[in-house]
Amino acid sequence: MPLPRQVFIAVIGAGGVGKCFLSQLSGLATKLSQAPGTPHYISLIWLSTSKKAIYHADYKSLGDWESELQNASKPALPLPELCEYLVKAPGKVVLVDNTSSQDVAESYPMFLHKGISIVTPNKKAFSGSYELWTSIFKAASNGSGTGGYVFHESSVGAGLPVISTLKDLVETGDEVHKIEGVFSGTMSFLFNSFQPTSGGGGPFSAEVSNAKDKGYTEPDARDDLNGLDVARKLTILARLAGLQVESPTSFPVQSLIPKELESCSSGDEFLQRLPEFDGQMDQAKQAAESEGKVIRFVGSVDVPNNKVKVGLEKVDKRDPIAGLKGSDNMIAMYTKRYGDNPLIIQGAGAGGEVTAMGVTADVVKVLRLLD
Amino acid sequence: MPLPRQVFIAVIGAGGVGKCFLSQLSGLATKLSQAPGTPHYISLIWLSTSKKAIYHADYKSLGDWESELQNASKPALPLPELCEYLVKAPGKVVLVDNTSSQDVAESYPMFLHKGISIVTPNKKAFSGSYELWTSIFKAASNGSGTGGYVFHESSVGAGLPVISTLKDLVETGDEVHKIEGVFSGTMSFLFNSFQPTSGGGGPFSAEVSNAKDKGYTEPDARDDLNGLDVARKLTILARLAGLQVESPTSFPVQSLIPKELESCSSGDEFLQRLPEFDGQMDQAKQAAESEGKVIRFVGSVDVPNNKVKVGLEKVDKRDPIAGLKGSDNMIAMYTKRYGDNPLIIQGAGAGGEVTAMGVTADVVKVLRLLD
Numbered sequence: 001m002p003l004p005r006q007v008f009i010a011v012i013g014a015g016g017v018g019k020c021f022l023s024q025l026s027g028l029a030t031k032l033s034q035a036p037g038t039p040h041y042i043s044l045i046w047l048s049t050s051k052k053a054i055y056h057a058d059y060k061s062l063g064d065w066e067s068e069l070q071n072a073s074k075p076a077l078p079l080p081e082l083c084e085y086l087v088k089a090p091g092k093v094v095l096v097d098n099t100s101s102q103d104v105a106e107s108y109p110m111f112l113h114k115g116i117s118i119v120t121p122n123k124k125a126f127s128g129s130y131e132l133w134t135s136i137f138k139a140a141s142n143g144s145g146t147g148g149y150v151f152h153e154s155s156v157g158a159g160l161p162v163i164s165t166l167k168d169l170v171e172t173g174d175e176v177h178k179i180e181g182v183f184s185g186t187m188s189f190l191f192n193s194f195q196p197t198s199g200g201g202g203p204f205s206a207e208v209s210n211a212k213d214k215g216y217t218e219p220d221a222r223d224d225l226n227g228l229d230v231a232r233k234l235t236i237l238a239r240l241a242g243l244q245v246e247s248p249t250s251f252p253v254q255s256l257i258p259k260e261l262e263s264c265s266s267g268d269e270f271l272q273r274l275p276e277f278d279g280q281m282d283q284a285k286q287a288a289e290s291e292g293k294v295i296r297f298v299g300s301v302d303v304p305n306n307k308v309k310v311g312l313e314k315v316d317k318r319d320p321i322a323g324l325k326g327s328d329n330m331i332a333m334y335t336k337r338y339g340d341n342p343l344i345i346q347g348a349g350a351g352g353e354v355t356a357m358g359v360t361a362d363v364v365k366v367l368r369l370l371d
Numbered sequence: 372m373p374l375p376r377q378v379f380i381a382v383i384g385a386g387g388v389g390k391c392f393l394s395q396l397s398g399l400a401t402k403l404s405q406a407p408g409t410p411h412y413i414s415l416i417w418l419s420t421s422k423k424a425i426y427h428a429d430y431k432s433l434g435d436w437e438s439e440l441q442n443a444s445k446p447a448l449p450l451p452e453l454c455e456y457l458v459k460a461p462g463k464v465v466l467v468d469n470t471s472s473q474d475v476a477e478s479y480p481m482f483l484h485k486g487i488s489i490v491t492p493n494k495k496a497f498s499g500s501y502e503l504w505t506s507i508f509k510a511a512s513n514g515s516g517t518g519g520y521v522f523h524e525s526s527v528g529a530g531l532p533v534i535s536t537l538k539d540l541v542e543t544g545d546e547v548h549k550i551e552g553v554f555s556g557t558m559s560f561l562f563n564s565f566q567p568t569s570g571g572g573g574p575f576s577a578e579v580s581n582a583k584d585k586g587y588t589e590p591d592a593r594d595d596l597n598g599l600d601v602a603r604k605l606t607i608l609a610r611l612a613g614l615q616v617e618s619p620t621s622f623p624v625q626s627l628i629p630k631e632l633e634s635c636s637s638g639d640e641f642l643q644r645l646p647e648f649d650g651q652m653d654q655a656k657q658a659a660e661s662e663g664k665v666i667r668f669v670g671s672v673d674v675p676n677n678k679v680k681v682g683l684e685k686v687d688k689r690d691p692i693a694g695l696k697g698s699d700n701m702i703a704m705y706t707k708r709y710g711d712n713p714l715i716i717q718g719a720g721a722g723g724e725v726t727a728m729g730v731t732a733d734v735v736k737v738l739r740l741l742d
């Protein structure tokens with residue numbers, strides 16, 4: 001018999017974010033079960049990677065998932081079968097997708113229709129086709145449907161309260177005029193190093209290699225430099241602000257991959273040849289410097305004019321965007337109520353712990369709504 | 372018969388924030404009633420000021436509250452009678468307290484115990500005695516009780532997502548080390564004018580008069596200058612971070628009211644005599660300037676050392692706190708997960724519309740939880 005206020009959690013993905021999340025979930029479960037007056041019981045009943053899965057036919061909680069996963073031999077069920085399995089759980093279910101898989105993203109409407117809630121940092125579902133976006137929120141209880149709930153705070157700015165704040169502004173009737181900022185921890189680190197406000201910085205290609213060595217880029221740095229990650233985040237914010245953005249490639253996105261290197265067959269070859277183009281980036285840097293500015297990789301959504309764009313911009317050295325440190329994100333929301341001085345949210349926008357934090361906080365929100 | 376998903380709203384206070392809130396509520400009610408799939412119906416059934424009230428014995432929605440209130444002659448019911456009235460409403464009730472009344476604040480446990488939810492920007496309940504704090508969260512469903520829900524986002528930083536973010540950090544198991552910033556729109560405006568980072572600024576007393584003329588201070592400017600408003604906000608944040616702060620006067624709070632003027636019988640007399648003390652403030656300004664710094668009115672919570680303090684500090688000119696504009700607040704949260712670069716929230720921390728926005732967004736959260 002299920003405990004009162006027992007909720008079942010299924011998790012896909014046990015990489016960087018996934019591991020941090022599982023650790024936070026375990027702390028949360030302990031805390032909630034001991035809450036005076038209103039204890040909640042969380043049971044982890046499914047954990048899968050792209051290769052294998054651990055779960056029990058009788059929905060028994062997983063124990064030491066780390067060693068169980070290591071010893072596991074069962075392959076993960078196909079998503080429709082996972083859905084069938086979860087629907088039959090003896091209580092409400094939250095599916096946490098800690099992957100960046102397009103396939104899993106496309107299955108959200110199926111899970112939501114069946115009353116299973118979704119919590120995820122995966123950008124793919126919310127920045128893919130507008131059709132997928134619509135079908136997700138048509139199904140979800142916190143959209144216009146009657147299915148599960150869907151929360152995705154960590155899909156923009158990791159654990160920073162960007163999406164919840166933008167939703168609050170819109171829901172309470174504020175008019176969002178512009179959203180602008182630095183939306184990529186990688187790009188932030190890269191340009192803060194390439195052109196610090198205090199001067200200095202090495203050749204662009206050397207800074208890219210440095211960022212990669214420090215673990216700030218994707219395994220293939222081109223996946224950051226093509227601007228698509230930022231374009232995906234802008235797509236999500238623009239849609240929340242009411243724009244019908246068709247896809248993350250339906251507006252101007254500046255790629256920092258030189259045309260001549262688009263055909264490189266590997267990330268290594270790309271990095272090897274990138275120095276040939278350092279001159280171009282140096283020119284841009286000097287052009288900015290001569291105006292007392294620095295270059296930064298910026299994204300913006302202009303709501304009244306229905307314009308989204310992503311790319312290099314010259315930014316005044318005194319602008320808060322110019323003075324960011326490390327791999328910080330900064331998101332400024334200009335609205336009717338906030339006037340000339342925007343509402344600004346700033347802080348680490350990448351990293352396992354802070355991304356998982358947004359996911360765990362969303363799980364708490366769903367638990368409350370499922371009560 | 373109540374409509375499906377009908378929630379009754381009672382509002383105390385129709386001043387600056389109250390009027391903005393009622394206008395936002397009306398927009399929200401229209402939007403929610405037209406939401407495809409999951410319409411909600413909001414009925415405003417009570418509106419009172421300190422002098423009078425409008426409501427109907429049969430819980431009929433108030434129509435044009437502005438003219439109804441003008442023509443009203445009924446005095447407001449005493450709070451216990453209001454509670455009885457609301458308890459008998461044919462549906463769930465949210466009481467919105469848009470006053471800064473200590474009496475109303477002290478009645479929250481009574482309402483919460485009866486299942487009535489509370490939404491408020493009123494700092495008094497959360498920054499008064501620790502006993503009141505405890506009894507509120509012991510009663511509330513989102514505390515350890517089984518009564519109504521309580522939300523108070525706008526009690527710190529107006530509509531800025533400060534309280535919800537701090538709660539998320541704590542709930543998901545992050546360790547909050549320090550909270551620091553500028554928590555008063557009045558103090559922000561005052562010191563941004565008195566000592567801009569770019570130099571200049573008039574005598575302190577002239578800047579106080581200017582801030583008062585522009586509507587940035589309370590009717591009696593001493594209510595801002597005594598530091599108590601900031602101390603109340605710090606009390607709330609410190610408690611949310613886990614410290615048992617007894618009251619807003621149980622830690623060091625620097626008052627900017629010179630000792631000699633504490634006995635002034637009126638705000639006007641105070642303003643008249645304040646120029647006698649401009650020399651002291653000028654000294655502080657020059658001392659900061661000689662170190663390349665500016666003075667700002669700052670509050671901080673040092674969690675591991677259980678220390679809260681409020682007062683003037685010399686701040687490096689390049690520090691984001693020094694560069695604030697207008698009456699902006701800035702709140703920096705240093706945590707284990709965010710490391711050296713804090714999570715920062717910045718923007719207007721006062722004003723009717725942005726304060727009401729936080730209240731309206733909280734009402735939406737309660738509506739979802741009441742489903």
